[in-house]
Each structure stands twice: as C-alpha cells, then as structure tokens.
Amino acid sequence: MPMSDRRSIATVCLSGTLEDKLTAAAAAGFDGVEIFENDLIASPESPARLREHCADLGLSIDLYQPFRDFEAVPPDVLAANLRRAERKFDVMEQLGADTMLVCSTVSPDAVDDDDLAAEQLHLLASMAAERGIRIAYEALAWGRFVNTYDHSWRIVRRADHPALGVCLDSFHVLSRGSDPAGIRTIPASKLFFLQLADAPRLDMNVLQWSRHYRLFPGQGSFDLTGFVKAVLDAGYDGPLSLEVFNDVFRQADPRHAAVDAMRSLVSLRETVAATSIPAPPKLSGHSFAELSVSGPQVAQALSQLGLSHVAQHRSKPVQLWQQGTVRVLLNENAAPGESAISALAMESADPAASAERAEKLLAPRLPREHQADEADLTAVAAPDGTSVFLCRTDSWLADFTPTGEAERDTGLTAIDHVALTQPFDHFDGAALFYRSLLGLHPESAAEFAAPFGLVRSLPMADAGHSVRIALSVAVLRRGDWAPGVQDPQHIAFASDDALASAKAMRALGLPVLEIPANYYDDLEARLALPPGLLAELREYSVLYDRDANGEFLHFYTPLAGSRVFFEVVQRIGGYAGYGAANAPVRMAAHRRARLSSGS
Ligand SMILES: O=C(O)c1ccc(O)c(O)c1
Ligand SMILES: [Mg+2]
Secondary structure, eight states, X not given: OOOOOOEEEEGGGSOSOHHHHHHHHHHTTOSEEXXXXXXXXXXXXXXXXXXXXXXXXXXXXXXXXXXXXXSSOOHHHHHHHHHHHHHHHHHHHHHTOOEEEEEOOOOTTOOSOHHHHHHHHHHHHHHHHHTTOEEEEEOOTTOSSOOSHHXXXXXXXXXXXXXXXXXXXXXXXXXTTOOGGGGGGSOGGGEEEEEEOBOOOOOSOHHHHHHHHOBOTTSSSSOHHHHHHHHHHTTOOSOEEEOOOBTTGGGSOHHHHHHHHHHHHHHHHHHHSOXXXXXXXXXXXXXXXXXXXXXXXXXXXXXXXXXXEEEEESSSSEEEEEETTEEEEXXXXXXXXXXXXXXXXXXXSOHHHHHHHHHHTTOOBOOOOOOTTSOOOOEEEOTTSOEEEEEOHHHHHTTEEEOOOOOOOSSEEEXXXXXXXXXXXXXXXXXXXXXXXXXXEEOOOEEEEETTEEEEEEEEEOTTSSOEEEEEEESSSOOTTSTTOSSOEEEEEEESOXXXXXXXXXXXXXXOOOOOHHHHHHHHHHXXXXXXXXXXXXXXXXXXXXXXXXXXXXXXXXXXXXXXXXXXEEEEETOOSOOGGGHHHHHHHHHHHHHXXXX
C-alpha cells in the first residue's frame, strides 16, 4: 500500500490570522496547507505575496477551498457561478494552487438533477483545465441532493472530465455511517484529495456536528485507520490533509494545536502502515508521582495516609514518601500555599524505546539537571506542562539516601490512578498525547453536571490496567466565582480493603472528606446495601458504586495546599470505573471543606 509522505493541514483548523496559522503549520513540520477562503480574504497579503510567504516557510498550497453552491442550477445562475469561478481561478493562479475544492450544493436555486450537475461540473472542469487547475468535488454530509461520497463519485464519473475528481472527507463519509469499503472501486486517477477529521460520537444535526466538534484523528471515535486504508488501497497518493472545524481549537494557541495535529497524523500513519516508530513499550504500573509543594500540609496528609518519609534526594530538596511500592516524591519548590502534581512516572519495559517514541511523536523533551552519578531520566512535557517519565524504578531509587524512618501499613498497594484536571484548551490534546505516547486506551468517557458546571471526564489505561490516568475538563468556562474549585488534581491509592484502610488512617489522625447523610440515604434507596456495610460507609465517609462487573469503595482527603488531594480506592471484582456518579458529591464536599477551613 503506497502512502504519500506529504502531510497537510487546512488553515481552518488553527486559531489566529492567516500569518499565525502558516507559521504554526510550518513550525509543526507540515509540508502543505489548504487555504481556507475566509483566511485569505482577511489577509493583507496579496495572493502572489502569500505564495512567496508559503514557499519561504516550506509549505505548498495543496488546495484552495471552498467553492460553494455551483452545480445543478438554472442558466442565469450558472453564468454568475462561472464568472465567480473565473475570479477564483485568478486568485489560485497567483497563489500557485492547482486544486480547488467544490462542495456539493446546499443552494435553494439548485435542482435534483444528476445529469445537469454532471454537465455543469464538466463545463467548470474544462474552464479550470485551461488554467492548469483541477476541480475536487466533495459531498457535504448535509448537501441538498448530493450528500454521500458514492453519489459525488457517480456525478464525477458521468461528467467524465480529466480535470474533475472527488475530494473524500472522512467526516462526511463516517458521520453518515457510509461504508468506506466502496472507495476501493474509485480509480486512483479520480481521487483528487483526501481530508481527514475525527469526531466524537454525538447524536446531533450533522452540520452542527461538523462545524463545531470535529477532532484530529485519534481524538474521537471514528475508524480513521480503516477509512485511510480504503483510500490508500484505491491508489490515492496525494497528501493526508487535516480539516478540523472545532470551537476549542479555533481559540487555542495555534502553535500547540498544530503540534497536536501533527502528532495525530504521525500516530495515524503508524496504525495504517508499518512505520519506523517504536511500538509503545509495555507498562507495569506507576513508578512514582511527584508533587510540587510548599510547607507541611501535603507531607502531613501523606503521613496520615500511612506513607513514610523513607529517603531524601542526594542533591535536591526532594523527599521520597513510600508505603511498599507506593511512591510519592515531594519537591519543596512551589510558591507559598501552592501544591500541584508536577510529574507522573510510569514503569516502562524499555525506557529508551519509550523516549524514542516520544520524540517521534513530537513530545517536548524536558531538560533535566542531574549530577554526574545520578540517573538520567528522560522526561517529556504533557500539554498542560506536567512532566511525564517513562523509567525503571531501580534506575532512580539510588539517587535517594535512606532517612531511617520506618514504613507503616495502612493497606495501600499501588497508585491506582492519577487524576489531572486539564486546562480548557488542552483536553483533547492531552487525550491524544497519553494515547499516542503511552499507548493508553480511552475508557468510559462521561459528562456530568457538577456543582460548578459541566465536567467531561476521560479515564485512560494501558491494556493491563497497570497505569491509569483520569483526565477531566470543565466543558465550558469553569464557575470560578467559587473559591477552592480551581482545577484540583489528585492521586488515588489502591487498597484491598478501603474500610480497613479508613480505620487505620483515622487512627493516624487523617481528616477524611466528610460526605453528607443525604448521600447515604440515597445509596440505601437505590441499592439496598446490607445495613452493616451502609453504616460503615456512612461512619467513614466512604463512597460506593457498583456496576455489572463489580463494586467500588472510595474516600477522599480534603485539599492539601491549593490544588492537590488524595483518594483511596478499592476495586472489587472487575469494576474498572472511577465512581463518576459520586464526583459531584465529592466536589460539593470539597467546596464545603474549603469554606469551613477558611482557605
Ligand atoms: O462546513 C463546510 O461548509 C465545509 C466546507 C469545506 C469542507 O471541505 C467541508 O468539509 C465542510
Ligand atoms: Mg471537507
């Protein structure tokens, strides 16, 4: 299966002016762009100057788009449309762009007549051919008469002009549930252009879905791999070009969005054909999590959870807190009153391959200061700035000197998951980052009404469920009128017996986040739990959930410092969720705890 090396991006994917977009696309390594007409119209640069500008940046102009509402119209409208087309060919000539996208009509002037559409497209193609231009006809999913790729292909075939072919757009094909297998029957010479977009599965009007919710490949739930394979099997050898209309990306930093976009293409190419990227090495658990802290609050919480300060870094103000294989590093480097999760470390079967994979996927490598005899750990930055290590625990433990403090046992067995609230702009990028770099798979995505607004959550895990990361984001701007709800993050520790752990931690003086009686009354009404169990849950403020696979018991600490809290979880049977139904109760409880502690 041949695959072109060329990677393009439509300017509509990115925020800013055309200049911002081109700079970002070039910096992320794209070879070409689709120039979206509105971006050109608003640009102060002449088309000829833009051509030079793109050439200077190493970008080819692979498509000019869109030309709308052309075909199947009465003669007077046709004359006006041809005149309009000539003007746009003038622009394309100056731009040096040789392919124009014509999308299927939505005009009330058009009629349902394939012969007429074909005849008029033939005419347009012959005018284009005289200028050295090709016409790529695209079926919009909401086109008035032509809204499937096979229909656009029937018209192109009927028109039968060498300068007329189809543009395939994965969104239009997959949003309508069309089977991409039929693409294999289209001759390669008629596949003029390929646009790629993913999307979340949503039950909504297809135009709204397309204009606001498209995603880069791998961020949504479409089978882009199967789609691209069908197009490549048909012999397409043009660029793979991203065309993503998305409200969040439209306002996000285009430099970051362009890197996300390129990462999505690198990752997609890996799934479509063998590439030179090392496969994600097997993960076997969280090696450590590092917190950036100031003052004793977090250390006190860890101590009451039953971790001990067992070792001290030889050259940095970093403490190792541990219980068995549960390891948390405290780095005394935060501003007063602040706390945050600064790093996640995963145990990798092959850290060197992990590092190479991260580099191929454009993950920014973090500079590390270390002494000559200390472990040189590779760390990369996640989109929100969190450091991500892929390492072996034995490689870094030697950098720590034992304090002599004894370990305690409150039943903690591992870091179950790390929960990271993402900045609004970074959620889809973060999901793609963890998915592509670490090979994590998204689990049960959820959206729920929380006390301070709608929250979307996306837990991700490796195949063996040894590493879990739970991403969440405020779907709209966060309700920041309320103190104490600013993007909290937490580490969840696993226990084989949450109630026993709660008792042991109470004995150590841990203040558990208090859950109101109403919650337990509702639990009783819904699930009719055994009275003895319910009484214990209530007594220790332990939350409960169950599904077809098993049960889940979990409890929380109040916030320690500005952003961080802890959770203890017990999974019974095959329960693989995160107690999402309880999250709003937890958030309200954190707000209450904040107000009563006066912080
Ligand atoms: O939403 C639109 O109008 C639109 C325009 C051009 C495209 O290529 C497309 O897929 C959609
Ligand atoms: Mg398109």
